[in-house]
Amino acid sequence: MSALLEIENLKIEATSYPPGEAPRDVTIVDGVSLRLERGRVMGLIGESGAGKSTIGLSAMAYGRGGVRITGGAVRLNGRDILAQGPGGLRRIRGKAVTYVAQSAAAAFNPARRLMEQVIETTLAQGTPRAKAEARARALFARLGLPDPDRIGARYPHQVSGGQLQRVMTAMALCPGPELVIFDEPTTALDVTTQIEVLAAIKEAIRDTGVAALYITHDLAVVAQVSDEIMVLRHGKTVECGPTEQIINAPREEYTRALVSVRQVEHPAKPPAGAPVLRIEGVTARYPGLAADVLSDITLDLAPGRTLAIVGESGSGKSTLARVITGLLPPAEGQILFDGRAVPPRLGQRGKTDLRELQMIYQMADTAMNPRQTVGTIIGRPLTFYFGMRGAERDRRVAELLEEIELGKGFADRYPAELSGGQKQRVCIARALAARPRLIICDEVTSALDPLVAEGILRLLQRLQQEEGVAYLFITHDIATVRAIADDIAVMHRGRVVRSGPKPQVLAPPFDAYTELLLASVPEMRQGWLEEVIATRRMASGGE
Template identity: 40%
Template sequence: MPRSTERLAAGTPLLQVRDVAVEFQTLEGPVHAVQAVDLDLAAGETLAIVGESGSGKSTTAMATIGLLPGNGRVTRGSILFEGQDLVGAPESVMRTIRGGSIGLVPQDPMSNLNPVSKIGTQIAETLLAHGLATRKDVDRKVIETLAAAGLPNAEERAKQYPHEFSGGMRQRALIAIGLACNPKLLIADEPTSALDVTVQKTILDQLERMTGELGTAVMLITHDLGLAAERASRVVVMNRGRIVEQGPARQILEDPQQPYTQALVKAAPSVAAVRLRPEAHARPAAPVAPVEAAAEASTPVDNIVEIENLTKVFKIRGKKEDFVAVDDVSLSIPRGETVAIVGESGSGKTTTARMLLKVIEPTSGAMRFEGQDVATLKGRELRDFRQKVQPIFQDPYSSLNPMFTIERIIEEPLAFYKRGSSKERTARVKKLLDDVALPASMMSRYPSELSGGQRQRVAIARALALSPELIVCDEPVSALDVLVQDQVLTLLRDLQREYGLSYLFISHDLAVVRLISDYVCVMKDGKLVEAATSEEIFTNPRDPYTRKLLASIPGNELDIAV
């Protein structure tokens, strides 16, 4: 049954934020994270707040619920929830409101669930704390809560730990906790940013159904403009702590008025976007399985990589049946082109990339790099191969040594392979930083001092250090905001033009793949279900699974001019 909002006068918003400013005290002095923010949220409405990292969107949300870090405080303004000002409210009052009246679904489900406590126990704590269950009936209500969040076998799931859940299941558990007390307002902070498009759609559909049945208002924090347009009735755009534009969602995103909003929309990948590479000449269908299809193309294709009947089987301890991660996959990568492998988590795309990088060995099948069998490479040939094939990983922070300066990080492969003198290597590092549009002054800094986009540029510079011919990009922009994402994708394109690089691009984000790829290979359950040129995949998908993936992209029907 929908929650009552009888305390509100007719037409009064459930949440009223007026002239709010938030300040953080740092060693370098105060940082004004939010300045003069005004917004309203009506009962039952979904409002999306969008913007880059550091725009103030999450800070605004955390100020609303009184969960700012210890060095943060609201310095000005009021936050009225059902007419009650929450700014300066006693912690005892805020504890009652949190969970009971305002729920929260945080961004990272793994770090926000207690790893040593069972899922059911964590939901039970919420129910008991707010007096919505007794010790006698709490187990039954936990199961009902998990089932309402769309988790199958809720009774068994309640007995499991977070590490036994997939990413989508963990996010459902957080949604269950956030909605356990039937709150009047739910704050969802990037609730699906790390999930595949199909899982994302399932989670958002479930969240929409549950909040709709409860009459819950939703404050959706996201950098995904397509998601905002699809799921919210109104959008607030923030930049540098201020609101630059707000209004009806589709109107804001289809006809943005402010330059910043226009730049944000232009940078957002969508299936309507054109390929970043401008050449429109017809391409032979090289990476279609089986590889022999390339030989039938009207134009001869110089393939830098050829993969035939590749299979990887993992033996699972304690189970009789083996797990087939990659099942009889065949594809090729033309020299100087970008081949993308897409699919959900568990589809086998990253395992395929790891085999090509020779990080793990295949169970069967053949991989040839420049005509050489990768499986047989040893000694000097293997060293040569590792210099010619370089990776760019998903997380630019964990893939960079936090104890090394940027100069040492980029220089490390040069020193390992004894490329040039110390002076020549320093000059090479400066050139690489220039190639990725970073100043030489960055050389003395550490990864912790860089933004996410800057760290990813450093990772790209390191991958370029040995002048490779093939770069394997494993989800290289999935953790970045749309503007930074756009910059990195454009950088990859420009570097490909300049150096004739070939890319194997692993991603679950089909909108990004549309921008960067020449060819697309779609994987599901370890098998290659469809492979064709990017244009063919996005305009005329043949396999039902490919069509399902495309249909799951948030905002894919928006009429956005790019």
């Protein structure tokens, strides 16, 4: 069978501008080749910087951020798309090849209704409006969107994140493309929503017969939708083959490491001492809103242990962190630290309260001042809490950099010179600089590649053993919970629906919501998502 998409010996370069140095060309993709047939899905997987998105966009002859295709060939239906002029590319982009981005919220115009945006490209091809809208409504129904006949009249902010992601998939399918590029379409979604979107994507691909490139860093996700998988690293192909072979019999060490990441388990340890943190009957609501966002939350966290707060988006996990840190005073209840009630508002808390409770945020990029060096970032809490300056502070910064496995040579670097994992390690060092009793970790690995995330989790475990610090770990990823938690609290709609030691919470019998969360964790085997789709159809009375 002739291939729909053929990429041969692709080479892509960009110009780097190192501070204080002359610009130089760097190779982003080096000699990658692939072949994709009609109706098939190829998964592109690899860590950040592997070249996944760059290769995907090359199928549209597009390079963002100054990226240039400098060698090789890209053929779509036998046409050399690199040789197309502007007019030819306009006929390919948005018609023959479409694109689904990672962040649906950033891809939509907030001032225009969904239907207008979904059918825009289809109308530009000369399709009558009535026919374009009928096609869009059929896709809304196929993708499982509620009220498919009227959802197009809504604005982007009037639908959930998972629904918006499915609307963007409908927008990509509406022009009738031959190839769709899915670029991390479920990364920002919670586990239950992720499975809904994956199921919708898989069914849409199967029903429409389009070919697809599915870009992700999650091997378990790509195993559900792909017929073949290409593993990439540093812009080169590590290995490529059928999904079953890549998952069950990987040939290369790097692929075997990707497969093993989700098998990390946290060793059990007994409770030790009175709670360092007690959340006692906390109810909270945001100013101006009558409804409670947290209802009667009571939890304990012992020294040196990790309590994972688990739940889907909107369950109240991050709101609970805001209450604990004093950013949102509770309407009822109190927060006790080492048995003493702490003031409900951040501005009322003393330096000891601030020092002993630290927080590490999800997005390390926005948590650091880009104009400060790593040494300055880590050194600020040393000066604020302990009065360290000069050589004394520099020595402690160097010790902390060694603790987080970076080394003192990183002290003079700026955040822009660090990888995602290195940035998160710097944030961990900044929190440790205060010598806290408790660190709140808010989705600290969700934006990281699997191997990088595994390194961060192992680092947190080692530091806990050495420093005795307790962690409140907020996440929606059950695989991460298994790797880091001693105790678990499952939250749903502002309430704790299940809590206790990890073996107890993750063992049946389950309440309905916990069972849904556990069932929504993708497995690394083919056919699992098909089973989920079939089960849901039977439950809804479908065929």
